[in-house]
Amino acid sequence: MKKHLSLFFFVLLLTGCQQFLNVQPELQVDQTQAITNASTAEAAVNGLYNRLGNDNYYGSNFPALSYLSGGDVQWTGSQSAPQEITARKLTATNSYVGSAWSAIYSTILQANYLLETVPTLVDPQLTVDRKKQIQGEAYTLRALSYFDLVRSWGGVQLVLKATHTPSDNTGIIRSSVDETYEQVLKDLTAAEPLLGTTTNRNKVTRKTVWALRARYHLYRQEWDQAETYASKLIDDAASYKLAKPYSAFFAGNATATTESVFEIAYTNSFKNGHYNWWLPPALSGRREWAPTDKLVALLNDPNVGGNRKELIAQTSPPGNLWYGKLYCRTPLGTDPAYIIRIAELYLIRAEARARLGKLYTALADLNAIRDRSGVSASQAATKDALLLAIETERQVEFPFEADRWFNLVRTGRVAPVLGITDASKFVLPIPNSEILADKALTQNQGY
Known part of the structure; x- marks a missing residue:
């Protein structure tokens, strides 16, 4: 099973290899030989972020699944996998789907191993506070990984323990969508007190958790909490503000600007x-x-x-x-x-406020995004008009990020916007190779 190979990959990463390799299970090694002190723990944390930024996760394939599905990006090349996505003829053997699934679970399994190992380490260079920070980062990135899994595939297998042998963590049945989301919240809740309140745009802090919670509560239609957590970031004007003009957060080789809440370097x-x-x-x-x-x-x-x-x-x-x-x-x-960028937090709060009937302040948040982009203020005067304006704003604000498709699915707008009426196609197929490897894993309906 591909996700069980993560242990072997992790040791390769510690030795400097960053390329995804196909290996046989017998090449798997015991990770207790890998994280034994402060220096190897720090290397493992860096490896966790590299997993998140891997080409098959946020480095390419996972965002591509969203914007190639969302109708605003076309495929112009010769590969069959993206052609399936844009033609809306996805199969369970699609390589983009399979590689994204494997990369996300690889991130989860590395987080699991850090959560198991770091609390047990005895090294004077690894302070109690640093141990907490590492655990908080692992919980947060595991939460993000499960969030991405559930919004892409629906309920999935919840693997919450480290994998030491190829047979570990097999036979786990898929959890429901609600149970998977509950795990996301559980991990974010566990992470928050372990993390510092500093501002770091490339590493997880408590502020990262707040931002991800705002997104989580939006997806769960918990409008009050979505508004509350988005406000925690927006109100921190010393740390986060909209880059102006829009291109200021990426043009001229800009990195880690005030626009960014969390970005991978x-x-x-x-x-x-x-x-x-x-x-x-x-x-x-x-x-x-x-x-x-x-x-x-x-x-x-x-x-x-x-x-x-x-x-x-x-x-x-x-x-x-x-x-x-x-x-x-x-x-x-x-x-x-x-x-995640501060612009998303404004639009999360705008939608949450609109759903709660706070139309005046919702419009103010929407117009903050429009103002920084040099667009005249919206005059949307009703809840429905505001929600449609927010949808359009997201479309042009995040066209090349992992947003459009997931946003349309979340709001029930796939059918009217894209003409896709078969609800079974609102989730991705489970990779066929994973189903063959673990008989407890079942396929999504319609694939």
């Missing part, structure tokens, strides 16, 4: 794979994903996109090809992956 030796798929050949990419004509029109409309038109560019004649440039910095592949 990349380097020449640990690259973000997005650029390869977005940039045209003239800029050393393959341009197999590109904005649709509809999205180009929205971003170039001064009354909708405003200065968010900086997200796209066009090649010179005779090609005149539109491409996304959120991931196009120098050196190539060093663009951050944006997990």
Whole structure:
């Protein structure tokens, strides 16, 4: 089972290998040989973040599942996997689906091992406070991983213990959607008191937990709590504020700006794979994903996109090809992956307030986003008008991040917006290789 290979991968990571390898279970090793002191614990934490930023997770494939499904990004290349996604003909053997599933579970299993091992370590260089911080980071990233699993596949197997042998953690039946979400909240709740309240845009802190809780409560339609947790970040104006103009958070090789709550950092030796798929050949990419004509029109409309038109560019004649440039910095592949930005917190609070009937303050939050993008203030005067305006704002605010598809599913808008009426297609298929490896794992209906 692919997720059981995580232990072997972890040891490879400690020795500097970052490439996903297919190995046989007999190559698995005991991780108790890997985390034994402060230095190996710190290496393991760095490895956990690398798991999150892997090409198959936030480095490429997982966000692609969202924006290729969401109708605003088209496939222009030769690969069959993204073609299935955009054609809405997903199969259980789709490589994007399989690799994303494996990468997310790999992140979970590494978090599990840290949670098991770090509390037992005895090393004067590993203080009690640092142990708590590491555990808090592991709980938070496990929560994020399960959140991404449940919003993509529905209820999943909850693997909460470290894996030491290939047979560990097999035979676990899928939990329900509610049970999986409950685990997300349980992990975020456990993480919060363990973490400091500092501001760190590349590592998990208590503020990261607050931001993820705002998103969690929005998905669970717990509007009061969504508003409360979003306000914790928005009200911290010394640490978080909207970058202005819009492109200020990514243009000119900007990183870790006040716009960012949590982003993954990349380097020449640990690259973000997005650029390869977005940039045209003239800029050393393959341009197999590109904005649709509809999205180009929205971003170039001064009354909708405003200065968010900086997200796209066009090649010179005779090609005149539109491409996304959120991931196009120098050196190539060093663009951050944006997990959550303060802009999302404004739109979370706007929606929560609209749902609660607080239309005036909801409109103020929406217009804060529009103002920084150079768009005139919305005049939406009813709850329904506000919710539709917020949906459109998300569409042009996060077109190349993991938002559009999940947002439409969450709000029940897939059918009217995309014309997909088969609700079984609102979740992804469980990878066939995983079902073959573990007979306790069942397929989603319709696949």
